[in-house]
Amino acid sequence: MxxxxxxxxxxxxxxxxxxxxxxxxxxxxxxxxxxxxxxxxxxxxxxxxxxxxxxxxxxxxxxxxxxxxxxxxxxxxxxxxxxxxxxxxxxxxxxxxxxxxxxxxxxxxxxxxxxxxxxxxxxxxxxxxxxxxxxxxxxxxxxxKLRTSLERLANYILRQQNRRGGASEFDLDFEKRRLASFLGMTPENLSRAFKGLQPYGVTVNGNRISIDNQKDLERFAKPSPLIDDVST
Amino acid sequence: MxxxxxxxxxxxxxxxxxxxxxxxxxxxxxxxxxxxxxxxxxxxxxxxxxxxxxxxxxxxxxxxxxxxxxxxxxxxxxxxxxxxxxxxxxxxxxxxxxxxxxxxxxxxxxxxxxxxxxxxxxxxxxxxxxxxxxxxxxxxxxxxKLRTSLERLANYILRQQNRRGGASEFDLDFEKRRLASFLGMTPENLSRAFKGLQPYGVTVNGNRISIDNQKDLERFAKPSPLIDDVST
DNA sequence: TTAGGTGTTTGATAAATATCAAGGGGATGA
DNA sequence: TCATCCCCTTGATATTTATCAAACACCTAA
Structure with a gap:
């Protein structure tokens, strides 16, 4: 070595x-x-x-x-x-x-x-x-076990946002189909789930995610430190 | 103490x-x-x-x-x-x-x-x-993530059977609704899932499970040591 | 520039799972 | 013994998720 x-x-x-x-x-x-x-x-x-x-x-x-x-x-x-x-x-x-x-x-x-x-x-x-x-x-x-796929995606987006210091726009760092698999859903459903988050102010363009309405998204996602905090 | x-x-x-x-x-x-x-x-x-x-x-x-x-x-x-x-x-x-x-x-x-x-x-x-x-x-x-609820139940039954030294009949050791929750399904669906295992030789009577056709059940459940073995 | 290839999206449909409402059955206690 | 309660089951229905097929978008290499 x-x-x-x-x-x-x-x-x-x-x-x-x-x-x-x-x-x-x-x-x-x-x-x-x-x-x-x-x-x-x-x-x-x-x-x-x-x-x-x-x-x-x-x-x-x-x-x-x-x-x-x-x-x-x-x-x-x-x-x-x-x-x-x-x-x-x-x-x-x-x-x-x-x-x-x-x-x-x-x-x-x-x-x-x-x-x-x-x-x-x-x-x-x-x-x-x-x-x-x-x-x-x-x-x-x-x-x-506690969240639907839409809720998992919403919280995933918020976690990613946190990792990047809270930026309201960022790129997904891997393929959508792998993200789908990680979140326990099919690629087709991930695609639909992204659309399903539009009413909460999430826009997707290729790999770029923008969070247009932070409050709305959080209100929907209901992130919890006991699930979503990376450190503790 | x-x-x-x-x-x-x-x-x-x-x-x-x-x-x-x-x-x-x-x-x-x-x-x-x-x-x-x-x-x-x-x-x-x-x-x-x-x-x-x-x-x-x-x-x-x-x-x-x-x-x-x-x-x-x-x-x-x-x-x-x-x-x-x-x-x-x-x-x-x-x-x-x-x-x-x-x-x-x-x-x-x-x-x-x-x-x-x-x-x-x-x-x-x-x-x-x-x-x-x-x-x-x-x-x-x-x-x-890899199994349907029916498959999870089938494998759960086989694991329980193993814990009891392979007996073909045994009692569930807790409430069905808690079992359902543990397996990630509703009580209603657990009830239906038990029926869904009848074709594979599983009979349920109250809390008592009988495995009438071990081979069939295993063929359906496809237990894997990398998921179902307790020890390793 | 074009042809493939790969990954993504969309729509239609099917399957799995959840929800709601009602009924059944066994235990417990009056 | 009967009434009550709680859990489980059943049926009908709704929702969620998966599957299949096709179209699309993007990238790469000829």
């Missing part, structure tokens, strides 16, 4: 407080690779040989069953993915594919587990990270 | 390997309480003051939004709940209510966090537990 990648990884909350020697023993066995778009990095059900760290690009986590497929999450740099499987030495529950050209560090899961046994601040960082991941998935379940 | 409760709690994976002195400092501040049925123990959004451990009885974790409510999980003894919120010192994402008369140990979250900082085997046990919880929720999301 090239030393130039060290700072990025070291800066992650997960690795920030651990002892230098342990960090080194993680990076010793690690390697970094560049992948083209649309490469399947991980297939669900496979043993979790590596903890993955996305350094640049983006990765889609998805799952399949009985010929159907659904997008579970999008990973953006710089963050790890498939941490829980690594920790439990259990098979991956989700598959992963690159969405664009991506640079990814791979740390042997075995190394992660043994350093985790020997380095307490690393173990603690993992706990915090996992608790965060857990809470994200719980929020997602609430979103799915 | 009465000493008679120590062994049960100490036996949990979470507390098994920790130092005696740390276990004592957890139990010192803890107390045990008996609750009648239908008591709301926790309200989502509240600060996570206590880690809860269910010693006997059963507890429903549920969430609400905009006047709607959905059951997220059922907790059975002996296990903890609301671990992630405790760790992150973040508000509860789910509410909890007793389903029957329940005995619950309450450990101040502050104590959990400080022991967690000082006891490595405790920290590691928490990681393992959290990773497990995370994976459960991911499986649940896959179940929700």
């Amino acid at each position: 090239p030393e130039s990648d060290y700072p990025d990884i070291r800066g992650l909350h997960l690795f920030k407080d651990m002892a230098d020697e342990h960090f080194l023993s993680l990076t010793r066995g690690a390697y970094v690779q560049n992948f083209p778009p649309q490469i399947e990095l991980i297939t669900e059900g496979d043993p979790s040989d590596f903890l993955h760290i996305l350094l640049s690009g983006s990765v889609d986590l998805f799952s399949t069953w009985n010929g159907r497929e659904t997008s579970m999450a999008t990973v953006r740099p710089i963050s790890t993915f498939i941490l829980a499987a690594t920790i439990r030495d259990a098979p991956y529950l989700m598959s992963a594919r690159t969405l664009e050209k991506s640079r990814i560090a791979l740390i042997p899961s075995q190394d992660v587990r043994s350093v985790f046994d020997g380095d307490n601040s690393f173990a603690r960082a993992i706990v915090t990270e996992l608790a965060q991941c857990y809470r994200s998935v719980v929020k997602n379940t609430k979103d799915l | 009465p000493e008679s409760d120590y062994p049960d709690i100490r036996g949990l994976h979470l507390f098994k390997d920790m130092a005696d002195e740390h276990f004592l400092s957890l139990t010192r501040g803890a107390y045990v309480q008996n609750f009648p049925p239908q008591i709301e123990l926790i309200t989502e959004g509240d600060p996570s003051d206590f880690l809860h451990i269910l010693l006997s009885g059963s507890v429903d974790l549920f969430s609400t939004w905009n006047g709607r409510e959905t059951s997220m999980a059922t907790v059975r003894p002996i296990s903890t709940f609301i671990l992630a919120a405790t760790i992150r010192d973040a508000p509860y994402l789910m509410s909890a209510r007793t389903l029957e008369k329940s005995r619950i140990a309450l450990i101040p979250s502050q104590d959990v966090r400080s022991v967690f900082d000082g006891d490595n085997s405790f920290a590691r046990a928490i990681v393992t537990e959290l990773a497990q919880c995370y994976r459960s929720v991911v499986k649940n999301t896959k179940d929700l």
